[in-house]
Amino acid sequence: MKKNNKSYVGMVYKFLKINTRQYAMIIALLLIWLVFSVLTNFVFLTPRNLSNLFIQSTTVAILSIGMTLVVVSGHLDLSCGSVLGFCGAVASVLMIRFGLGISSVLFATVFIGGLIGLWQGYWIGYKKISSIIVTLSSMIIFRGAIIGITGGQTLGLEMASSQTANIFRKIGQGYLPRINKSLPFHDTTLYLVLSLILLFWIFDFSKRKEKIRYGFDVLPLRINIIKNILISTGILIIASIMIFYMGAPYCVILVITLTCIFDFITKNTTFGRHLYAIGSDIEAARLAGINVKNRVLFLFVVMGIITAIAGIVYTSRLNAATTSAGVNFELDAIASAAIGGASFLGGEGTIPGAVIGALVMASVDNGMSLLNLDITFQYIIKGLILLLAVWLDMISRRKSIHL
DSSP: OHHHHHHHHHHHHHHHHHTHHHHHHHHHHHHHHHHHHHHTTTOTTSHHHHHHHHHHHHHHHHHHHHHHHHHHTTOOOSOHHHHHHHHHHHHHHHHHTSOOOHHHHHHHHHHHHHHHHHHHHIIIIISOOOHHHHHHHHHHHHHHHHHHHHTTSOEEGGGSOHHHHHHHHHHHHOBOOOSOTTSSSOHHHHHHHHHHHHHHHHHHHHHHHHHHHTTOOOOOHHHHHHHHHHHHHHHHHHHHHHHTTTOOBHHHHHHHHHHHHHHHHHHHSHHHHHHHHHHHOHHHHHHTTOOHHHHHHHHHHHHHHHHHHHHHHHHHHHTEEOTTTTTTHHHHHHHHHHHTTOOTTSSOOOHHHHHHHHHHHHHHHHHHHHTTOOHHHHHHHHHHHHHHHHHHHHHHHHHHHHO
């Protein structure tokens, strides 16, 4: 029995050691919330502020999903902020000047984002030009293209067809509708959250069963159930902010959906495994038969599509396309990926981690704004957070090498 207990403790320790970075991020996020709550007399923790915080973080969260894929493969995208602004401007122009319907606008915008990614992926993958140089040039090109397509003016969506504009606005501003309005809580959001928790349990036990079948170590069943109960409780506590306020925003649901899709892609598809292999050792990946050029090309097409989606959400939330849209967003996306555990040496990073990183950045922004902190110090603090995240990554890498 003592031997069993020792083996259980060892397995739990091993599990915590492997997932240290992820749990550390969650603890850091909660500490940030606690600090800002105390400093703002708990205004930070009000349902209204936290709901707004989730909405504000969605654009960078979407960008950070794509940025993580790029960083994992050993590359970097400095153009996503400008491309985001350009795609948002394209969507506005298509609605205002051409009078296109919502489905045509969305399809055309995402298609253009994919084409931009194809252009960048060709130069990076096939012409072997550094991703930093290619995306830096694109950042400059599309910053100018935004001014050209908008005429240097803000394009408000009120100039578009009211029906199209109303549907478009809901992407970034709308909330899931209620079924029973007499209830004291948002019932649809509650059902959605409970469904997500159920899916989490099913997926977790399915994954556990598969690991056992292939002879991998797993947590003892009792410990695994306790772990899932704690995670489910955390999800319910955070979701209760939306359940007892105005419900789940469509843009937050979109982020959750994209997180699940790309987390699955990175962990369970050949394309995802190839990205990690390329980032870890590109020469070894080539020798293993991976078509590196093709994978890099497709990666940047995916990044272009993700950036276009982020541009749609951002423009929808602002209710306008502006010439300054997306400025410095690439830095926030890179910082979110780094805080989320993505290594700039390549081969390491997770999609959920990047989304948590985006929430950390948004929380810091939101908290400093509530404190009316001077913009000078806001930039300094965000820069230091990025430096700290990369430094911690380097330390953890060195420790793993020595081990």
